[in-house]
Amino acid sequence: METSTVLFAFGLTLFAGLSTGIGSALAFFSSKTNTRFLSAALGFSAGVMIYVSFLEIVPKALEALTVALGATKGHWATTLAFFGGIAVASFIDKLVPGFENPHEARGIEEMQENDAARKNALMRMGVLSAVAIAIHNFPEGIATFISALKDPATGISIAVAIAIHNIPEGIAVSVPVYYATGSKRKAFCLSFLSGLSEPAGAALGFFILLPFLNDLVFGILFASVAGIMVFISLDELLPTAEKYGEHHIAIYGVTSGMAVMAFSLMLFV
Numbered sequence: 001m002e003t004s005t006v007l008f009a010f011g012l013t014l015f016a017g018l019s020t021g022i023g024s025a026l027a028f029f030s031s032k033t034n035t036r037f038l039s040a041a042l043g044f045s046a047g048v049m050i051y052v053s054f055l056e057i058v059p060k061a062l063e064a065l066t067v068a069l070g071a072t073k074g075h076w077a078t079t080l081a082f083f084g085g086i087a088v089a090s091f092i093d094k095l096v097p098g099f100e101n102p103h104e105a106r107g108i109e110e111m112q113e114n115d116a117a118r119k120n121a122l123m124r125m126g127v128l129s130a131v132a133i134a135i136h137n138f139p140e141g142i143a144t145f146i147s148a149l150k151d152p153a154t155g156i157s158i159a160v161a162i163a164i165h166n167i168p169e170g171i172a173v174s175v176p177v178y179y180a181t182g183s184k185r186k187a188f189c190l191s192f193l194s195g196l197s198e199p200a201g202a203a204l205g206f207f208i209l210l211p212f213l214n215d216l217v218f219g220i221l222f223a224s225v226a227g228i229m230v231f232i233s234l235d236e237l238l239p240t241a242e243k244y245g246e247h248h249i250a251i252y253g254v255t256s257g258m259a260v261m262a263f264s265l266m267l268f269v
Contacts, residue, residue, distance in 0.1 A: 009148035010202055012159040013141050017198025019163035020133065023170020024191040036249055041164050042241035043253020044260075046233040048161035051258040053226040053233075056154050056265060057147070058082065061226065065219035074219070081220045085227025092135055093235065126177035130190050133169045134197035136232075137162075141201020143225035146209065150218060157261055158229075165237055166195060 058078065065081075066074035140162050148155025170191045178187035209217065241250035 005149060005152075006206065008152065009145045009155060010199065010206075012148045012155050013144045013202035014199045016144055016159040016162040016166065017137060017141060017195035018192065019166040020170035020173065020191045020195035021188065022163075023167040023172075024174035024188045026167065026171065036246075038168055039241045039246070039249045040253040040256075041167060042237045043250040044257035045161050045164040045253075046237040046241065047254035047257025047259075048157060048164070048261045049229040049233045049237070049257075050254075051261045052154065052157045052161065052265075053229045055262075056157070057222050057226040057229075060151065060154070061219045061222035063219075064215040064222065068215040068219060077220065078223045081223035082227040085224035085229075086231045087227075088139070088224065089228040089231035089235075092139075093231075095135060120180070123177060123180035126173050126175075126180065126187070126190060130173045130194035133166075133173065133194040136169075137166070137195065137197040138201040138204075139225070139228055141198035142205045142209070142221075143201075143228070144198065145202035145205040146213070146218070146221055147225070149210075149213075150222075153265060157264065158225075161229075161257070162198070165232075168240070170195070 061081065062074060062078045065077045068074065069077055140158075144155060144159050144162060147158050173191040173194050174187040177190050178184055181187070209221070238250065238254070241253060
């Protein structure tokens with residue numbers, strides 16, 4: 001494996017994870033949440049994830065597993081790994097209380113009126129949101145890293161989709177911490193640190209998985225990643241996009257994400 005390829009994969013993962021900082025910046029420069037923008041962005045991210053999962057990641061997983069196991073077993077392994085990824089994502093989601101879920105829609109204006117008890121609650125919300133983001137983003141970091149190693153075009157697609165949906169996660173961490181402490185520095189640092197779980201996942205992929213990366217491991221991992229991304233899109237991104245804005249804005253975001261993804265993949269054909 002060439003060093004430049006590994007560095008490229010790490011760079012993509014770092015970019016995706018640290019996009020939480022963009023959410024922090026947006027929150028600090030606005031006194032009100034732009035819900036229409038967030039709705040479209042979340043829908044766009046979901047569209048990218050769903051399209052790339054079914055049209056790019058699952059076929060590549062099937063191809064690899066067919067080489068490793070044969071046609072029949074390869075199809076079975078792809079299907080089981082895909083739904084295994086959904087099960088993993090669902091389990092991770094169960095670990096995070098609904099109130100602290102970083103994908104839940106909460107606007108800046110909701111948090112501006114504070115007393116002492118409210119500030120304590122906001123600080124708790126921010127810290128737990130940061131922990132939740134770390135839990136959610138760890139497998140995404142593995143996915144981005146391994147994808148970029150195997151196929152740079154797919155890696156870029158996944159990184160962009162994850163980066164977009166990390167923006168509202170950054171808001172979810174920084175806003176409550178800022179209104180609890182009055183410190184933009186503390187809020188930004190906690191949001192920034194929460195995004196480091198993405199490159200941490202990449203490091204795990206490099207040191208643990210890379211030595212064993214053959215067609216079988218790659219196929220199972222890729223199919224599982226597709227399942228995780230589809231679950232995140234359907235369970236978190238799309239419902240939150242609906243809450244943030246109008247139904248049609250969310251759907252326009254989804255279709256735009258699919259279209260951009262489709263044309264961008266065609267550039268690499």
